[in-house]
């Protein structure tokens with residue numbers, strides 16, 4: 001396959017970026033998108049220029065490191081996969097492929113196609129955990145959990161924190177990510193104890209970081225590589241409202257210590 | 258946002274019922290009775306202010322949230338997003354703005370006359386909403402514009418109802434499908450129901 005690539009190039013966060021056009025020829029349809037980018041970078045390096053920087057790590061769809069907004073869709077044209085799972089057979093010979101970094105105010109650009117997604121980590125740090133005391137491990141069967149809740153919690157926990165939901169959202173909202181991270185704990189007895197406090201803190205942190213507000217466009221669900229459902233957002237909304245109305249005020253609203 | 262929006266949606270049903278009374282072939286008796294009840298009953302008068310508050314808050318929050326959302330992506334994409342989405346959700350601000358224009362027009366024609374901000378049209382009495390409505394709807398251009406506005410309201414509502422439920426977290430796998438259907442039926446009912454009145458006056462009056 002012969003392809004034309006239009007890629008966003010930007011030296012660093014403070015410099016001005018622009019699109020560069022590249023040609024890559026003889027790409028195998030069986031190669032992955034990243035192998036194709038590796039080929040391109042090899043060409044660029046051999047000419048003595050700076051290769052295109054892009055995020056990747058596991059290259060098997062489990063770590064959530066890869067990003068890339070390809071032809072108007074985060075993680076490219078296929079449903080339910082990450083960019084690293086995308087293959088060139090999803091494109092046609094002669095295609096022009098536009099590759100952009102993920103755009104959102106809380107994701108500052110680092111270089112070329114790499115953005116800093118620590119904002120998602122900050123939301124987790126605000127409350128996306130269960131405080132565990134050290135000691136013996138209780139017997140697993142001592143805590144009964146309905147199978148359905150276990151399944152729903154597992155589905156929510158499959159979020160890899162890639163941020164495609166933010167990238168696809170017209171409002172750059174992180175509600176799908178936060179909804180999943182709230183739900184994975186709130187559905188289980190161990191997580192219920194801190195649920196009211198957790199949801200308030202995580203939502204407050206999300207707002208502070210400058211993510212947009214969900215207007216139920218549902219682009220996130222369509223683009224999420226792990227197919228996280230927007231019902232997780234509804235669950236978070238429900239819990240948030242309940243917590244705001246019913247939860248008692250904590251003087252020192254800190255927990256986890 | 259969701260609460261106020263759904264509250265407005267309930268009000269629309271009441272308004273629609275009264276409007277449809279215009280279609281009774283009784284020289285406007287029922288409609289006049291209903292509108293004078295709405296105009297004189299003290300509870301309704303208090304509710305009027307609640308309703309204005311509802312509109313005001315819905316619009317203000319809607320605009321603030323939309324502006325904030327736009328600010329959340331200062332650098333846009335070259336290729337516009339192609340994700341599969343709830344279609345009308347992307348245009349809520351615009352369909353909302355169109356409804357707002359209609360609201361102003363609508364107030365000029367009825368409510369502002371009632372409270373005396375706008376002159377009563379020549380030859381009509383201040384409280385004769387039946388005659389005012391007929392005068393407006395027998396004007397074909399006004400009727401067509403009216404229908405067009407309600408089509409946009411239908412677009413707004415089609416996304417809005419199910420969206421309001423989702424925002425409030427009222428979500429249940431047994432009822433999700435029903436909520437989506439109710440959303441569609443409701444928006445068709447409102448857009449179609451309100452449009453029946455001008456259609457009747459254009460063709461059958």
Ligand code: HEM
Pocket residue numbers: 213214215216258259260261262263265266269315316319320322323349350352353354356357360413414416417418420421422424425
């Ligand atoms: C009869 C009139 C109206 C009704 C029944 C109505 C109803 C609704 C409902 C139920 C929602 C969904 C809220 C949510 O998902 O939480 C909504 C959203 C919205 N409305 Fe209205 N609305 C009306 C008029 C207007 C007007 C006049 C404007 C603005 C000028 C407006 C602007 C908006 C905006 C911008 C949204 C989207 C907000 C978001 O998704 O976050 N609406 N509307």
Ligand code: SF4
Pocket residue numbers: 158159160161162163164165166176177180223224225226227228
């Ligand atoms: S919800 Fe989906 S799209 Fe969003 S961060 Fe998690 S895995 Fe990525």
Ligand code: FES
Pocket residue numbers: 055056057058059060061062063064065066082083084085
């Ligand atoms: S590189 Fe790990 S998910 Fe894509």
